[in-house]
Amino acid sequence: MTQDLWLPLALTAAIEPGTSAGSVIDGVEIAVWRDTAGRIHTWEDRCPHRGMKLSFGFVRGDHIACLYHGWQYDAAGQCRYIPAHPDVEVPKSICVKTWPVAEAGGMVWVWLAAGAAPQAPDLPQTTALRSLYLDCPLSRVVTLLQAATPLGGPARLAGPIAYLPSDAGALVVGLQSIGPDRCALHITVTGSPTSAQLTSLTHKAEALRRFAEAMEAAA
Amino acid sequence: MTPRLYNYDLDAECYRVRLVASVVGIPLDIVGLDVFPGHDHLTDAMLALNPAGRLPVLVDGPLVLTQVPAILWHLASRADATPGLIPAAPAITLEWLGFAMGDLASATTARNAAMLGQGDPVAPRRAARAALRRLDDHMIRAGIAGHGFVAGDRLSLADLALFPAFALSRDFGVDHDEFAALRLWARRVRAVPGFITMPGIPDYH
Numbered sequence: 001m002t003q004d005l006w007l008p009l010a011l012t013a014a015i016e017p018g019t020s021a022g023s024v025i026d027g028v029e030i031a032v033w034r035d036t037a038g039r040i041h042t043w044e045d046r047c048p049h050r051g052m053k054l055s056f057g058f059v060r061g062d063h064i065a066c067l068y069h070g071w072q073y074d075a076a077g078q079c080r081y082i083p084a085h086p087d088v089e090v091p092k093s094i095c096v097k098t099w100p101v102a103e104a105g106g107m108v109w110v111w112l113a114a115g116a117a118p119q120a121p122d123l124p125q126t127t128a129l130r131s132l133y134l135d136c137p138l139s140r141v142v143t144l145l146q147a148a149t150p151l152g153g154p155a156r157l158a159g160p161i162a163y164l165p166s167d168a169g170a171l172v173v174g175l176q177s178i179g180p181d182r183c184a185l186h187i188t189v190t191g192s193p194t195s196a197q198l199t200s201l202t203h204k205a206e207a208l209r210r211f212a213e214a215m216e217a218a219a
Numbered sequence: 220m221t222p223r224l225y226n227y228d229l230d231a232e233c234y235r236v237r238l239v240a241s242v243v244g245i246p247l248d249i250v251g252l253d254v255f256p257g258h259d260h261l262t263d264a265m266l267a268l269n270p271a272g273r274l275p276v277l278v279d280g281p282l283v284l285t286q287v288p289a290i291l292w293h294l295a296s297r298a299d300a301t302p303g304l305i306p307a308a309p310a311i312t313l314e315w316l317g318f319a320m321g322d323l324a325s326a327t328t329a330r331n332a333a334m335l336g337q338g339d340p341v342a343p344r345r346a347a348r349a350a351l352r353r354l355d356d357h358m359i360r361a362g363i364a365g366h367g368f369v370a371g372d373r374l375s376l377a378d379l380a381l382f383p384a385f386a387l388s389r390d391f392g393v394d395h396d397e398f399a400a401l402r403l404w405a406r407r408v409r410a411v412p413g414f415i416t417m418p419g420i421p422d423y424h
Contacts, residue, residue, distance in 0.1 A: 014403070056389075133396075199360055
Protein backbone atom coordinates (compact mmCIF):
# COMPACT_ATOMS: atom_id res chain seq x y z
CA MET A 1 0.00 0.00 0.00
CA THR A 2 1.24 3.45 -0.80
CA GLN A 3 2.23 5.47 2.24
CA ASP A 4 1.37 8.79 0.61
CA LEU A 5 -1.96 8.72 2.43
CA TRP A 6 -3.36 9.05 5.91
CA LEU A 7 -3.23 5.46 7.21
CA PRO A 8 -5.41 3.98 9.98
CA LEU A 9 -3.64 2.14 12.79
CA ALA A 10 -6.11 1.82 15.70
CA LEU A 11 -9.60 2.57 16.87
CA THR A 12 -9.80 5.78 18.89
CA ALA A 13 -11.55 4.00 21.78
CA ALA A 14 -8.76 1.42 22.05
CA ILE A 15 -6.22 4.03 23.19
CA GLU A 16 -7.47 5.41 26.50
CA PRO A 17 -5.96 8.55 28.05
CA GLY A 18 -2.73 7.67 29.85
CA THR A 19 -2.04 4.52 27.80
CA SER A 20 0.17 3.39 24.93
CA ALA A 21 0.06 0.57 22.39
CA GLY A 22 2.22 -0.71 19.58
CA SER A 23 1.11 -0.77 15.95
CA VAL A 24 2.92 -1.71 12.74
CA ILE A 25 2.33 -0.42 9.20
CA ASP A 26 4.23 -2.34 6.53
CA GLY A 27 7.00 -3.10 8.99
CA VAL A 28 7.22 0.42 10.43
CA GLU A 29 6.84 0.09 14.22
CA ILE A 30 4.74 2.85 15.71
CA ALA A 31 4.02 3.69 19.35
CA VAL A 32 0.55 5.19 19.58
CA TRP A 33 -0.17 6.81 22.91
CA ARG A 34 -2.61 9.23 24.44
CA ASP A 35 -1.56 11.71 27.09
CA THR A 36 -3.70 12.26 30.17
CA ALA A 37 -5.17 15.41 28.57
CA GLY A 38 -6.50 13.21 25.73
CA ARG A 39 -4.07 14.20 22.95
CA ILE A 40 -2.98 11.34 20.71
CA HIS A 41 0.63 10.81 19.54
CA THR A 42 2.27 8.52 16.94
CA TRP A 43 6.00 8.02 17.35
CA GLU A 44 8.69 5.70 16.19
CA ASP A 45 8.40 2.77 18.61
CA ARG A 46 12.00 2.88 19.77
CA CYS A 47 13.70 4.55 22.70
CA PRO A 48 16.88 6.30 21.46
CA HIS A 49 18.71 5.01 24.53
CA ARG A 50 18.65 1.21 24.18
CA GLY A 51 16.09 0.61 21.45
CA MET A 52 13.36 -0.60 23.80
CA LYS A 53 9.82 -0.24 22.44
CA LEU A 54 8.33 2.96 23.79
CA SER A 55 4.87 1.40 23.48
CA PHE A 56 5.87 -0.81 26.45
CA GLY A 57 6.41 2.35 28.46
CA PHE A 58 4.13 4.36 30.67
CA VAL A 59 2.42 7.71 30.26
CA ARG A 60 2.80 10.43 32.87
CA GLY A 61 0.80 13.56 32.04
CA ASP A 62 2.03 14.68 28.62
CA HIS A 63 5.25 12.65 28.86
CA ILE A 64 5.90 9.01 28.00
CA ALA A 65 8.62 7.12 29.89
CA CYS A 66 10.57 4.13 28.63
CA LEU A 67 10.05 0.89 30.56
CA TYR A 68 13.78 0.11 30.65
CA HIS A 69 15.41 3.09 32.32
CA GLY A 70 12.60 5.60 32.67
CA TRP A 71 13.86 8.17 30.17
CA GLN A 72 11.00 10.63 29.74
CA TYR A 73 9.95 12.33 26.50
CA ASP A 74 7.68 15.33 26.07
CA ALA A 75 4.86 15.59 23.52
CA ALA A 76 7.30 16.77 20.83
CA GLY A 77 9.47 13.65 21.26
CA GLN A 78 12.24 15.53 23.08
CA CYS A 79 13.90 13.72 25.97
CA ARG A 80 13.37 15.78 29.12
CA TYR A 81 14.51 13.62 32.01
CA ILE A 82 16.99 10.80 32.62
CA PRO A 83 16.38 9.29 36.08
CA ALA A 84 19.96 7.97 36.43
CA HIS A 85 21.27 11.52 35.87
CA PRO A 86 18.61 13.74 37.45
CA ASP A 87 20.78 16.87 37.35
CA VAL A 88 21.82 16.61 33.71
CA GLU A 89 20.26 18.99 31.23
CA VAL A 90 19.30 16.54 28.49
CA PRO A 91 20.93 17.28 25.10
CA LYS A 92 18.54 18.39 22.35
CA SER A 93 19.85 15.59 20.12
CA ILE A 94 18.06 12.95 22.21
CA CYS A 95 14.65 12.90 20.61
CA VAL A 96 12.22 10.41 19.11
CA LYS A 97 10.92 10.58 15.54
CA THR A 98 7.27 11.64 15.52
CA TRP A 99 4.66 11.49 12.74
CA PRO A 100 1.58 13.66 12.14
CA VAL A 101 -1.52 12.09 13.66
CA ALA A 102 -5.25 12.69 13.37
CA GLU A 103 -8.48 11.21 14.69
CA ALA A 104 -11.47 10.88 12.40
CA GLY A 105 -14.44 8.51 12.12
CA GLY A 106 -13.49 6.75 15.37
CA MET A 107 -10.02 5.81 14.06
CA VAL A 108 -6.48 7.02 14.64
CA TRP A 109 -4.65 8.00 11.42
CA VAL A 110 -0.94 8.51 10.89
CA TRP A 111 0.93 10.34 8.12
CA LEU A 112 4.18 8.49 7.39
CA ALA A 113 5.07 10.23 4.12
CA ALA A 114 7.53 13.08 3.84
CA GLY A 115 6.28 16.63 3.66
CA ALA A 116 3.39 18.40 5.33
CA ALA A 117 0.32 16.31 6.06
CA PRO A 118 -2.87 17.28 4.27
CA GLN A 119 -6.16 17.59 6.07
CA ALA A 120 -7.25 14.39 7.83
CA PRO A 121 -9.88 12.14 6.22
CA ASP A 122 -13.41 13.51 6.35
CA LEU A 123 -15.50 10.66 7.75
CA PRO A 124 -19.00 10.30 9.18
CA GLN A 125 -19.80 9.76 12.85
CA THR A 126 -19.49 6.06 13.61
CA THR A 127 -19.80 3.46 16.34
CA ALA A 128 -16.63 1.41 16.81
CA LEU A 129 -17.15 -2.33 16.38
CA ARG A 130 -13.63 -3.76 16.75
CA SER A 131 -10.18 -4.03 15.24
CA LEU A 132 -9.85 -7.40 13.50
CA TYR A 133 -6.32 -8.79 13.08
CA LEU A 134 -5.82 -11.39 10.35
CA ASP A 135 -2.90 -13.65 9.48
CA CYS A 136 -3.00 -12.95 5.75
CA PRO A 137 -1.95 -10.17 3.38
CA LEU A 138 -4.21 -7.13 3.21
CA SER A 139 -4.62 -7.74 -0.53
CA ARG A 140 -6.41 -11.03 0.19
CA VAL A 141 -8.95 -9.38 2.50
CA VAL A 142 -9.49 -6.51 0.08
CA THR A 143 -10.22 -8.98 -2.72
CA LEU A 144 -12.74 -10.73 -0.46
CA LEU A 145 -14.37 -7.46 0.61
CA GLN A 146 -14.79 -6.39 -3.01
CA ALA A 147 -16.86 -9.50 -3.65
CA ALA A 148 -19.02 -10.20 -0.64
CA THR A 149 -18.13 -11.51 2.80
CA PRO A 150 -19.92 -12.78 5.90
CA LEU A 151 -19.56 -9.23 7.20
CA GLY A 152 -21.20 -7.50 4.23
CA GLY A 153 -20.26 -6.15 0.87
CA PRO A 154 -19.35 -5.71 -1.86
CA ALA A 155 -17.09 -2.91 -0.71
CA ARG A 156 -16.30 0.39 -2.36
CA LEU A 157 -12.63 1.25 -1.84
CA ALA A 158 -11.13 4.69 -1.32
CA GLY A 159 -7.41 4.37 -0.47
CA PRO A 160 -7.09 2.65 2.91
CA ILE A 161 -10.85 2.83 3.55
CA ALA A 162 -13.51 0.29 2.56
CA TYR A 163 -17.19 1.22 2.61
CA LEU A 164 -19.44 -1.84 2.97
CA PRO A 165 -23.18 -2.18 3.06
CA SER A 166 -24.32 -4.48 5.88
CA ASP A 167 -27.67 -5.35 7.44
CA ALA A 168 -26.69 -3.34 10.53
CA GLY A 169 -25.91 -0.16 8.57
CA ALA A 170 -23.06 0.97 6.36
CA LEU A 171 -19.62 -0.07 7.61
CA VAL A 172 -16.58 2.16 7.34
CA VAL A 173 -13.47 -0.03 7.60
CA GLY A 174 -9.91 1.24 7.98
CA LEU A 175 -7.41 -1.03 6.18
CA GLN A 176 -4.00 -1.58 7.77
CA SER A 177 -1.22 -3.61 6.18
CA ILE A 178 1.05 -4.83 8.98
CA GLY A 179 3.41 -6.96 6.95
CA PRO A 180 3.46 -9.46 4.06
CA ASP A 181 1.22 -11.89 5.94
CA ARG A 182 -0.61 -9.80 8.51
CA CYS A 183 -3.20 -7.06 8.37
CA ALA A 184 -5.88 -5.37 10.45
CA LEU A 185 -9.37 -4.07 9.75
CA HIS A 186 -10.62 -1.25 11.98
CA ILE A 187 -14.36 -1.74 11.70
CA THR A 188 -16.87 1.01 12.46
CA VAL A 189 -20.63 1.26 11.86
CA THR A 190 -22.60 4.31 10.75
CA GLY A 191 -26.16 5.04 11.86
CA SER A 192 -27.55 3.78 15.15
CA PRO A 193 -26.87 0.02 15.39
CA THR A 194 -28.44 -1.86 18.29
CA SER A 195 -26.24 -3.92 20.59
CA ALA A 196 -27.82 -7.06 19.10
CA GLN A 197 -26.73 -5.90 15.64
CA LEU A 198 -23.23 -5.11 16.88
CA THR A 199 -22.96 -8.53 18.54
CA SER A 200 -24.09 -10.18 15.32
CA LEU A 201 -21.45 -8.20 13.42
CA THR A 202 -18.70 -9.41 15.78
CA HIS A 203 -19.58 -13.01 14.90
CA LYS A 204 -19.56 -12.16 11.20
CA ALA A 205 -16.17 -10.47 11.57
CA GLU A 206 -14.77 -13.63 13.17
CA ALA A 207 -16.25 -15.67 10.32
CA LEU A 208 -14.48 -13.40 7.83
CA ARG A 209 -11.20 -13.91 9.73
CA ARG A 210 -11.63 -17.70 9.72
CA PHE A 211 -12.43 -17.67 6.00
CA ALA A 212 -9.53 -15.41 4.99
CA GLU A 213 -7.02 -17.30 7.15
CA ALA A 214 -8.20 -20.68 5.86
CA MET A 215 -7.71 -19.42 2.29
CA GLU A 216 -4.26 -18.19 3.24
CA ALA A 217 -3.33 -21.52 4.84
CA ALA A 218 -4.48 -23.38 1.73
CA ALA A 219 -2.60 -21.06 -0.65
CA MET B 220 -4.97 -19.71 60.77
CA THR B 221 -2.78 -18.33 58.01
CA PRO B 222 -2.77 -20.55 54.93
CA ARG B 223 0.70 -21.71 53.88
CA LEU B 224 1.65 -21.35 50.20
CA TYR B 225 4.55 -23.31 48.76
CA ASN B 226 5.62 -20.81 46.17
CA TYR B 227 8.02 -20.04 43.34
CA ASP B 228 8.08 -16.32 42.60
CA LEU B 229 8.69 -16.68 38.85
CA ASP B 230 5.86 -19.17 38.30
CA ALA B 231 2.66 -17.78 36.81
CA GLU B 232 0.47 -20.38 38.55
CA CYS B 233 1.84 -19.37 41.97
CA TYR B 234 1.27 -15.72 41.03
CA ARG B 235 -2.43 -16.46 40.46
CA VAL B 236 -2.65 -17.60 44.09
CA ARG B 237 -0.73 -14.62 45.51
CA LEU B 238 -2.85 -12.25 43.41
CA VAL B 239 -6.18 -13.66 44.57
CA ALA B 240 -5.02 -13.81 48.21
CA SER B 241 -3.94 -10.17 48.01
CA VAL B 242 -7.21 -8.99 46.42
CA VAL B 243 -9.38 -10.82 48.97
CA GLY B 244 -7.12 -9.62 51.80
CA ILE B 245 -5.88 -12.97 53.15
CA PRO B 246 -2.28 -12.99 54.33
CA LEU B 247 -0.26 -16.03 53.29
CA ASP B 248 2.58 -17.81 55.02
CA ILE B 249 4.76 -18.04 51.92
CA VAL B 250 7.44 -20.74 51.71
CA GLY B 251 9.75 -19.83 48.85
CA LEU B 252 11.18 -22.74 46.89
CA ASP B 253 14.06 -22.73 44.42
CA VAL B 254 12.40 -24.57 41.53
CA PHE B 255 14.89 -23.57 38.88
CA PRO B 256 17.63 -24.68 38.98
CA GLY B 257 17.23 -26.09 42.53
CA HIS B 258 14.31 -28.53 42.03
CA ASP B 259 13.19 -27.86 45.63
CA HIS B 260 9.65 -28.83 44.59
CA LEU B 261 10.78 -32.42 43.95
CA THR B 262 12.05 -33.23 47.45
CA ASP B 263 10.44 -36.15 49.32
CA ALA B 264 8.75 -33.68 51.67
CA MET B 265 7.17 -31.76 48.78
CA LEU B 266 6.22 -34.90 46.86
CA ALA B 267 4.47 -36.10 50.00
CA LEU B 268 2.30 -32.97 49.78
CA ASN B 269 1.85 -33.09 46.00
CA PRO B 270 2.94 -36.32 44.31
CA ALA B 271 2.55 -34.57 40.94
CA GLY B 272 5.65 -32.52 41.75
CA ARG B 273 4.03 -29.24 40.89
CA LEU B 274 3.51 -25.87 42.50
CA PRO B 275 1.55 -24.14 43.92
CA VAL B 276 0.56 -26.13 46.99
CA LEU B 277 -1.68 -24.55 49.60
CA VAL B 278 -1.97 -26.00 53.10
CA ASP B 279 -4.76 -24.57 55.26
CA GLY B 280 -5.20 -26.55 58.48
CA PRO B 281 -6.01 -30.14 57.49
CA LEU B 282 -6.64 -29.09 53.88
CA VAL B 283 -3.93 -29.71 51.24
CA LEU B 284 -4.82 -28.22 47.83
CA THR B 285 -2.77 -28.63 44.65
CA GLN B 286 -5.22 -27.67 41.87
CA VAL B 287 -5.19 -23.93 41.14
CA PRO B 288 -8.99 -23.51 40.76
CA ALA B 289 -9.52 -25.25 44.12
CA ILE B 290 -6.90 -23.04 45.78
CA LEU B 291 -8.40 -19.85 44.34
CA TRP B 292 -11.94 -20.92 45.21
CA HIS B 293 -10.91 -21.83 48.75
CA LEU B 294 -9.20 -18.48 49.38
CA ALA B 295 -12.07 -16.46 47.92
CA SER B 296 -14.67 -18.33 49.97
CA ARG B 297 -12.90 -18.20 53.35
CA ALA B 298 -14.95 -16.45 56.02
CA ASP B 299 -12.32 -13.73 56.40
CA ALA B 300 -12.01 -13.04 52.65
CA THR B 301 -13.27 -9.78 51.20
CA PRO B 302 -16.42 -11.11 49.53
CA GLY B 303 -17.49 -10.65 45.93
CA LEU B 304 -15.06 -12.66 43.81
CA ILE B 305 -17.48 -15.60 43.62
CA PRO B 306 -20.82 -14.39 42.26
CA ALA B 307 -24.16 -15.80 43.47
CA ALA B 308 -24.50 -17.61 40.14
CA PRO B 309 -20.95 -18.94 39.75
CA ALA B 310 -21.25 -21.05 36.58
CA ILE B 311 -19.87 -18.36 34.25
CA THR B 312 -16.98 -17.76 36.62
CA LEU B 313 -16.27 -21.51 36.57
CA GLU B 314 -16.54 -21.49 32.78
CA TRP B 315 -13.74 -18.92 32.53
CA LEU B 316 -11.70 -20.53 35.30
CA GLY B 317 -11.84 -23.62 33.09
CA PHE B 318 -10.65 -21.51 30.16
CA ALA B 319 -7.77 -20.14 32.24
CA MET B 320 -6.62 -23.60 33.32
CA GLY B 321 -7.44 -25.47 30.08
CA ASP B 322 -7.34 -23.34 26.93
CA LEU B 323 -4.66 -21.08 28.38
CA ALA B 324 -2.50 -23.85 29.88
CA SER B 325 -0.54 -23.44 26.66
CA ALA B 326 0.55 -19.99 27.87
CA THR B 327 2.27 -21.50 30.90
CA THR B 328 3.85 -24.20 28.70
CA ALA B 329 5.02 -21.62 26.16
CA ARG B 330 6.47 -19.36 28.85
CA ASN B 331 8.33 -22.20 30.57
CA ALA B 332 9.70 -23.27 27.18
CA ALA B 333 10.81 -19.74 26.28
CA MET B 334 12.28 -18.83 29.66
CA LEU B 335 13.53 -22.09 31.13
CA GLY B 336 14.30 -24.00 27.95
CA GLN B 337 11.70 -26.64 28.82
CA GLY B 338 10.62 -28.02 25.45
CA ASP B 339 9.69 -26.47 22.12
CA PRO B 340 7.86 -23.14 22.40
CA VAL B 341 6.40 -22.99 18.87
CA ALA B 342 3.27 -25.13 19.22
CA PRO B 343 2.25 -23.87 22.69
CA ARG B 344 2.86 -20.26 21.58
CA ARG B 345 0.51 -20.77 18.64
CA ALA B 346 -2.11 -22.35 20.92
CA ALA B 347 -1.78 -19.59 23.52
CA ARG B 348 -2.15 -16.87 20.90
CA ALA B 349 -5.28 -18.57 19.56
CA ALA B 350 -6.74 -18.77 23.08
CA LEU B 351 -5.93 -15.11 23.78
CA ARG B 352 -7.70 -14.25 20.53
CA ARG B 353 -10.82 -16.07 21.74
CA LEU B 354 -10.63 -14.20 25.03
CA ASP B 355 -10.25 -10.89 23.16
CA ASP B 356 -13.27 -11.77 20.97
CA HIS B 357 -15.21 -12.48 24.17
CA MET B 358 -14.21 -9.16 25.77
CA ILE B 359 -15.31 -7.28 22.64
CA ARG B 360 -18.78 -8.80 23.00
CA ALA B 361 -18.71 -8.18 26.75
CA GLY B 362 -18.00 -4.52 25.99
CA ILE B 363 -21.00 -4.32 23.65
CA ALA B 364 -23.13 -5.75 26.49
CA GLY B 365 -21.70 -3.11 28.83
CA HIS B 366 -19.61 -5.56 30.84
CA GLY B 367 -16.03 -4.72 31.79
CA PHE B 368 -15.02 -8.11 33.16
CA VAL B 369 -15.01 -11.64 31.76
CA ALA B 370 -17.95 -12.99 33.76
CA GLY B 371 -20.07 -9.84 33.87
CA ASP B 372 -19.99 -6.27 35.09
CA ARG B 373 -17.93 -7.05 38.20
CA LEU B 374 -14.51 -8.50 38.86
CA SER B 375 -14.62 -12.22 39.62
CA LEU B 376 -12.13 -14.96 40.36
CA ALA B 377 -12.02 -15.64 36.62
CA ASP B 378 -10.44 -12.26 35.77
CA LEU B 379 -7.63 -12.82 38.27
CA ALA B 380 -7.05 -16.38 37.03
CA LEU B 381 -6.90 -15.20 33.40
CA PHE B 382 -4.82 -12.06 33.92
CA PRO B 383 -1.32 -13.61 34.21
CA ALA B 384 -1.43 -15.41 30.83
CA PHE B 385 -2.10 -12.11 29.04
CA ALA B 386 0.12 -9.93 31.20
CA LEU B 387 3.09 -12.31 30.72
CA SER B 388 2.50 -13.13 27.04
CA ARG B 389 5.48 -11.06 25.87
CA ASP B 390 7.68 -13.50 27.80
CA PHE B 391 6.79 -16.12 25.19
CA GLY B 392 6.76 -13.84 22.18
CA VAL B 393 3.10 -12.85 21.86
CA ASP B 394 2.74 -9.09 21.78
CA HIS B 395 -0.25 -7.11 23.04
CA ASP B 396 -0.70 -5.12 19.80
CA GLU B 397 -3.56 -7.16 18.42
CA PHE B 398 -5.54 -7.56 21.65
CA ALA B 399 -7.10 -4.14 22.13
CA ALA B 400 -10.00 -5.39 24.26
CA LEU B 401 -7.61 -7.32 26.51
CA ARG B 402 -5.42 -4.24 26.98
CA LEU B 403 -8.44 -2.28 28.24
CA TRP B 404 -9.55 -5.20 30.44
CA ALA B 405 -6.05 -5.69 31.91
CA ARG B 406 -6.01 -2.01 32.83
CA ARG B 407 -9.25 -2.47 34.79
CA VAL B 408 -7.81 -5.53 36.56
CA ARG B 409 -4.69 -3.56 37.49
CA ALA B 410 -6.87 -0.89 39.12
CA VAL B 411 -8.50 -3.38 41.53
CA PRO B 412 -7.66 -2.75 45.22
CA GLY B 413 -5.05 -5.24 46.37
CA PHE B 414 -3.66 -5.86 42.87
CA ILE B 415 -0.03 -7.00 42.93
CA THR B 416 2.49 -7.78 40.18
CA MET B 417 5.17 -10.43 39.70
CA PRO B 418 8.53 -10.30 37.90
CA GLY B 419 7.76 -9.72 34.21
CA ILE B 420 4.70 -7.56 34.89
CA PRO B 421 5.72 -3.92 35.19
CA ASP B 422 4.43 -2.13 38.26
CA TYR B 423 3.77 1.36 36.94
CA HIS B 424 0.11 2.16 37.48
